[in-house]
Amino acid sequence: MHHSIQNAVQQIEGLVRYSVQLQRVAVKRVSGGYALIDSLKRHGVKHIFGYPGGAILPIYDELYRAEAEGGIQHILVRHEQGAAHAADGYARATGQVGVCFGTSGPGATNLVTGIATAHMDSIPMVVVTGQVPRHAIGSDAFQETDIYGISLPIVKHSYVVRDPREMSRIVAEAFHIASTGRPGPVLIDVPKDVALELFDYKPVEPGNVKLPGYRPTVKGNPRQISQALRLIRNANQPLLYVGGGAIAANAHAEIKELAERFNLPVTTTLMGLGAFDEHHSLSLGMLGMHGTAYANFAVTECDLLIAVGARFDDRVTGKLDEFASRAKVIHIDIDPAEVGKNRAPDVPIVGDVRQVLIDLLRRSKQDGDMRDPERNQPWLNRIARWQEDYPLEVPHYPDSLSPQEVIVEVGLQAPNAYYTTDVGQHQMWAAQFLKCGPRRWISSAGLGTMGYGVPAAMGAKVALPDEEVICISGDASFQMNLQELGTLAQYGINIKTVIINNGWQGMVRQWQEAFYEERYSSSNMQAGMPDIIKLADAYGIKGMVVRSRDELKGAIAQMLAHKGPVIVDIRVKKDENCYPMVAPGKSNSQMIGLPQHKKLDKAAELLYCSSCGAKNISTNNFCPECGTKL
Structure with a gap:
């Protein structure tokens, strides 16, 4: 009896040890794709913006399992450039690292504009691209491009993962590099066979990174x-x-x-x-x-x-x-x-x-x-x-809306919104008249990327679903990435897009007027703008058109009240210019577009007393109020 009990206990202990060993094997023996997704989750990644393709399918297969378990969500964009801009907007709005995926070849090259945008503006991003298998690299295989080489000038750092055992370390390093010092994008290129290969997984936790050659100076001298x-x-x-x-x-x-x-x-x-x-x-x-x-x-x-x-x-x-x-x-x-x-x-x-x-x-x-x-x-x-x-002026025309009054009205009705912009005149008017708090202004500054606004707003809204997010766009910029309306519709991403529609590539037209003797070469967009109501309806979202000042206030209120994405096409004065303006090659004091009787020239330095600030209305080089010699 005693021996039979002892044997039973030994059998049970053996089964427990075997079960534990099986669990350990199940946990440790993983693919490179699993290691990537698990490492992203360990770094607090909740959202990934991307588009699948052949070379990155093993990673998406692991992402499928991770999404089923919860805690991470993939947002399927309609173009990889939209993924990069969405990750960028996500990062700007939160201060966290944005993440985007793209496959090899055209998928990777479609990310380049978004990577360059983030690089120019010092935005922390981790960009993951699929790559052809290791043995095929350099053979001009189907959908092969050297994204590592292509992106070198526009990233803070980049990796090609050649051994799946390095995956977790590389991800930890990428997040550390992207988010510390001067922030910027980091590329991780993953060959397909690396993502498939099984290995014994030892995760690297966030913060456990040692990079001897990378020590940003934090404390000032x-x-x-x-x-x-x-x-x-x-x-x-x-x-x-x-x-x-x-x-x-x-x-x-x-x-x-x-x-x-x-x-x-x-x-x-x-x-x-x-x-x-x-x-x-x-x-x-x-x-x-x-x-x-x-x-x-x-x-x-x-x-x-x-x-x-x-x-x-x-x-x-x-x-x-x-x-x-x-x-x-x-x-x-x-x-x-x-x-x-x-x-x-x-x-x-x-x-x-x-x-x-x-x-x-x-x-x-x-x-x-x-x-x-x-x-x-x-x-x-x-x-x-x-x-x-010399105040900023908001013109009011009897027969048309000015772009400035549209921006002002939006700002009045949504003073605490997060604002993204595209690039052009509308961007500058928005910069002049909107008064945003920290991280609530999201705009492509260094690269000046048209098509940035809607996907960036998408990223900001995904990050901050309870905040109002508004994109200020132009009719030319909007058409650069309008396919992302499909993403807004699929996920119900509730952003509002205000199109300042003047029928032109506005800033290009302004420069052609000022510096190219009004030769408007290929800048007129009036014939090609889609019907916004029909376009929005095709995607199952709300579209509106505003043609007069009487409609403006109510339309903005209606836009903000709607529970879902909205596009508002606002028709504004077609030839309005953005002033003041410093012409290329001129000093900041030589602005054009100031009131004619107050233009600053060399003599205008004497308009104000440097001692008391009074206007100098005398002709004897002395301030009439405090007597200071001018």
Whole structure:
């Protein structure tokens, strides 16, 4: 009896050990595709935007199982470019890494524009492409392209996975590289046989990454921070110039504290919109080619320029050697390659923008400000005069809607929405008149990608389903990726698209009018715009057309109230131009489109007293109000 019980116990223990061994084998022996999907889930990926194809099918097969288990969702786009832009919009709205998939060959090359868009604007993305089997690489196999080589100039880093045992490590490294330092896209190219091959899986958890050659500088140099602080305290006409790096670093609170502590007027780049509240009295809005007149005057006249997460882009600087030519420059950026690339700073500070500003503010409090709070007041008075004399104008025409009043009305009815844009005149009008919070402005700045707006909005809405997401588009840009209406319809992605329809490639027409003697070569779109109501109806979504001012307010309200995606085609004045404008090769102070009697020329530098800000109405070179020699 005793022996029989002992034998039974041993048999049960043996069965348990065998069961555990089977479970261990089942867990450990996996495919490269499984390792990829599991690693993405471990890194918190909830949504993937993509399109399947032959070379990436093993990965999609594992994704099918993962979706069935829950916790991750694939959004099937209608074109791979839409997948890249959606992942980009997802990343901009959340600050998290966006993920997109595409197959080999044309699938991979269709992603290139979206990868370049993210690269130019420093957006964290992980892009996974399928590839032909390892033995076929280099043989011109069906749907083979060297996406690794093609994408090298437009990624932060890239991998070809040649051994499935490296998959989890590569994914962990890709997320670390994409999201740290200066963010950017990372490519992972996976040969088909690597995705199929079985191996003993040892996952690499997020954060367990060691890259000896990759150590971004986070903390700013204390000596340089002290030098910057001295310049700020001693400046008479300082200007805070904020770029997209402040958004990436989530430094909006520190920007506000710095501006208020030292009474600094603030201007932002297109990428920096939202980093500083544009309702704030110190805000000058956007500077540059289509920036506000007062921001461009301020950057021309300032004696200290504090550049925070900005790269001195040509659309911002105009004629570079005349950009802030009277100013000392402090440049704070996490990318050492950007510091001094276009403009040599007097005080360069390499480090994370938020961390540098935290240290600078802490140092200023420890040392005491040692600065008269009224020191900037004459400078602020002068800027206030510019704001009074050169406001952004919203024209009202008796027989047509202006694009500006459409943008203003949308902004009034949806002040807290996330806004995406396409590229062109509508983008600049939106930048001028919408007042967005941090991460609520989503626009292709560096590459200027038409067709970006709808898929980017799609990505933002998938990430933030409870937020209002609105795309401001143009009739030409909208048609670049209108196939993504199918994605909106399939998943019920509730974004609103406002088309500023002037029947032209608007910015192209404006340049042809101004610089090409009105030779409108291939820029007229009036004959090719689809009927939006019919197009939307074909996809099973709501379409609307607005033709007059009387219809505008109600139509926007109806659009926002509708529970589902909506496209509104708003017919606006066909030949409206976007002003102010800095012409190519001109300095920021030489804007066109200002009121004729107030155009700034060389003599206009004497319109304002640099001491008290009063208008100089005398002819004897002395301010009539404070007596300062001009």
